[in-house]
Amino acid sequence: MNWFRQNRLLGALLIAFGICTVIMLILLYWTGSKLATARGEFDKATAERARLETLDPFPNDANYHKLKDYIANYHVMLDKFKAELKKEMIPETPLAPNEFQSRLRQATVATLNRARANNIKLPDNFRLGFDEFATALPRTAVAPLLGQELSQVQMLINILLDARIDGVTSFHRMPLTEEKEPKAAPTATPAPVRAGRRGGPTQKAASPETGGLASRVFE
Structure with missing residues (x-):
């Protein structure tokens, strides 16, 4: 210490x-x-x-059969869901091109009025994504499909408008595959036929005068 x-x-x-x-x-x-x-x-x-x-990577028989059962049940449930979803879809009805254009105008006016009533701003010149058919008629074969899609789009827009959203900034629709014009099969143009051998003089048809002269010479 x-x-x-x-x-x-x-x-x-x-x-x-x-x-x-x-x-x-x-x-x-x-x-x-x-x-x-x-x-x-x-x-x-x-x-x-x-x-x-060291394990065997392949499943045993019991697990393999279980997997097959799971896949079969999945397909059954998927088909059932598709059937239920198809019931909720709007059916396709016969529709002429001018009738579709008339329905498009009516749906556009109704949508604009509903948006104005709910104080919701829509894009300028809003036509539910069918801008190209405002002035042009669709093909007859695709008019029923467009009418079905128009009903679905109008239902979707009405749901958004009834939810009183702030506004719709843009709305684009993917064109149907049937809307594309079928391409015409290309026609083969015949190649010009050129008489004579390659590198040699071109043979011309003999005129009546030369034909007569040749016959007189050989006589």
């Missing part, structure tokens, strides 16, 4: 060194425990990998 009082600086250094040694030992113990845990997890993962590599 007297020595510590006489050498306070050295004693303080010894105490600090002892504290640092204890802290270092604690850190070494903590690091060693973490290393042991990591090594154990690594050995476990290595053993699991070795076990998986």
